[in-house]
Amino acid sequence: MRLQPNVRHLPNDMTAPPLDDRQKIPTQVYRHAAEASRAVAEQIAALIRERASQGRACVLGLATGSTPTGVYAELVRMHQDEGLSFQNVVTFNLDEYFPMQPEGLQSYVRFMREHLFDHVDILAENAHVPDGALDEREVAEYCRQYEAKIAAAGGVDLQLLGVGRTGHIGFNEPGSGKTSRTRLITLDRVTRRDAASDFFGEENVPQRAITMGVGTILDARQVVLMAFGEGKAGIVKQAVEGPISTIVAASFLQEHPNAQFVLDEAAADALTIRREPWLVEGVEWDEAMVRKAVIWLAQKLQKPLLKLTTEDYNEEGLQDLLASHGPAYDLNLRVFRGLQATITGWPGGKPDHAKQPGDRPQPGDHIFPKRVLIFSPHPDDDVISMGGTLIRLVDQGHEVHVAYQTSGNIAVFDDDAARFAEFVGEYNQRFGIDPESSAKLGAQIDESLRGKRPGQVDSDEVQFIKGLIRRTEARAATRCCGVPAERLHFTDMPFYETGRVRKKPLSEEDIQITVDLLREVKPHQVYAAGDLSDPHGTHRVCLTAVLEACRRLADDDWYADCQVWLYRGAWQEWGPHQIEMAVPISPAELLRKRVAIFKHESQKDKALFPGPDPREFWQRAEDRNHGTAILYDKLGLAEYEAIEGFVRWKGESL
Structure with a gap:
């Protein structure tokens, strides 16, 4: 599928708003990121095959980050299953951190090998990624040679882009001019903060990077910019509808004759045609x-x-x-x-003894108490995002279970793991419990953590200790909410257990774990995190597992009485037009929720992966809950201290 200027090619799984005066770049909007990634991969594959049939090279400009990984995965699948060859492909990557060794954990050379180059038949000499290991005195000349290599290859046929929160394409930060070329650039503070998770702390992110310039990108014959998630909606609107400005480098694509944005519905949400x-x-x-x-x-x-x-x-x-x-x-x-009608103080349904004359009947009211299963992607999402509702469900007598889908072990500081190991060692020594093994474990932990590089994968022992810290915190938090320990389920989904920020793809094993748990509990209500703005992607993967499991169980007898509710809170909140169940939270319940969040001590004060929002998680949660209540009040409804909002999943794709 070739993309032409101001023309949209629309598969059945895509929604496409018409262009209007506000929209200055053609956009394609897909229901979710996987469909968008497949469409872009198909376009790239068609271009590769077309060039091969002509006996010509296909020159691709490639991007890194989480956004294009779905495209690369689909291209690898096409190579393995459909014989798509990369023998005629020449690639030029947009950028690389400086300084950065090619085998560094955060290296874009390593990224491209892991996601694409090592899995297809591209010739090594045809794959170009800026060299972050150069002596600084060599960089200027190297950048000139990089431009010359692109020109010698005949120019870029298709340039793939993501976009940063500052509007940067490549690492062209605010202030980058339209004619800028490949060069060394200093990274914006926002960009470094957004990269902090990959480097296990903003202080570890390099200050500079080598990047293709805006002019270099605009020279490409086709440009496809991809953006996914609510977190990109604001900058997408600025780039597509705002003025052309050096403040938002992506806005220069308005002047390109064959550029367009490929978005999921969340990233397109702020565009006028959608909002x-x-x-x-x-x-x-x-x-x-x-x-x-x-x-x-x-x-x-x-x-x-x-x-x-x-x-x-x-x-x-x-x-x-x-x-x-x-x-x-x-x-x-x-x-x-x-x-x-969305407002209810009885999220599990109102039993007969609590009903008042004139109460509207609600689906599922006839079942009381209910079995409730709350899926929490990380060990604290349950209390952060729906802690007030969790407390309400327990207090109203329902059988509440919580499933922690991942261990959350990478989000624990090394110092906390060392402190925990010291505690165990000294405890065992004091009470004569195998002091020799305790001393050996302490030495192993100390050796593993001493001299560890930022982002380096922890040893199995350290990973276990960090996971144990998160487990004990989750138990403490749910004790505050009244959930007994036997109703907690730690599933440790395998996709997460890499010890790195980058995870494995969702597997059949992950889904089967979820299916088995649902069949074991047979819940009347399921709550899952519908927050797709999570910058690390874990929420999205965990939600996919839950919804796929529910689809597979749709014919089970017990599932006929099951409702699935999606919550948000840590990263984004549902809009008032979306909310289908609004649970008011009293001041006392909000305080209990805060105390429960505080039990996650490893995430308190300063989380290892805070994302773009500098506030602590409890502050984010309370501000969002207060904000929803204020919004309802301003619309003329009853005034509450706080509200948690939910959307019911009805089997549709997300």
Whole structure:
């Protein structure tokens, strides 16, 4: 599939908004990242085969980071299963940290080998990645030669890009000019903070990098920029709809004759055509769109829902909605009642003894108490993201289970592991419990941690200790919430257990572990993390495992009574138009939630992987819960201390 300027080629699994005056770069929007990655891989494969049939080389510009890994995985699959050959392919990577040895754990040379080069038949001399191991005095000349090699290869046929939160493409940070070429550049603080997880701390991220310039990228005949997740939505909007500016290097792609963005729905969410489509074209006014538009209008005008007027609708571009579904007050009341119906203090359903005259019947009310299974990707996501609801479910008498999907062992500081080993050693010595083995273990831990390089994989002993720390913290936190230890399930999904930030792909074994647990508990309610903004990708993988397991179990008798709810909280919150269950949290419950989060001491004060948000996790959680409550209040609903929001999964793809 070739991409042409201002033309969209749309497979059945893709949604595509029309271009409007605000949208200055063509975009393709897929329902999720896997579909987008397959489509881009198919395009690249078609180009490789076309060039091979012509007896010509195919010159690709390649990117690193989590975004293109799905493309590379699909290209590897095509090579292995369909005979796609890379013998005629020449590649030039965008960038590399400086200084960086090619075998360094964070090296882009190593990244490309692990994800692509070592798995296909590309000739070694045809794969080019900037050299981060040069003497600094050699860099300027090396960069000139890199440009010359691209020119000698005939120029780049297709350049693959990601985009950073600063809008950088490659490492072209704010201030990079349109004509800039391959060079050494100093990294922005935001970029270094975003890379901190790969280097186990921002202080370990190199200050500089070698990168292709904006001008070098614009010379490519085709450019495909990929962006996934809610975290990229803001910068995508700036690049696609904002002015061309050196502040956002990606905005220069507006001037490219054959560039386009390939997005998942989350990354496209801030585009006008997605967030406010009624301002661009006629829309189909189904219930979800009506709710979204009316809430948008109330938020924009800072009015309660029931105070919106006919003039408000007309003046803000919602004449069509008013004409087809008005009058205004009927619309206001319709959305108000729908939003009001989401509020429940009984997330597990209200038993007969608690019902009041006039209560609306809820699905599943006839089952009480319920078995509830909460999936937590990391050992603290349960209390961070839905701790108030967890407490409410326990207090209301339900049988609550928590499944910790991964060990979370890489997110523990080395010093904590050393301290824990010292504690065990001294305890055993004090009480005469195998002091020789304890001393040996202490020596092994000390030797393993001493001189360890940032990001280096821990020994098995250290990984075990770090995982044990997370387990004991999870037990302490759930004790605060009233969940007995026998209802905690530590599944330690294998995809996570690499000892590195980069994980293995989700495997059949991971899914089967989830299937087996669901069949064991037979829950009436399942809660899973629907937060796809997690910058490390673990939430996305864990959610995929849960939803695939649920699909496989759909024909089991017990599953007919099961509801699946998706929560958010640590990285992103559901919008008011999305929330289908809003659980109010009292001040006392919010305090209990905070105490539970505090039990995760290894993540307190300073987490090893804080992501782009510098606040502590408890602060993020409370601010989001307060924010949702304030939003409901401003829309004219009851005023609460805090609210946790949920969306029900109905079997659709995410």
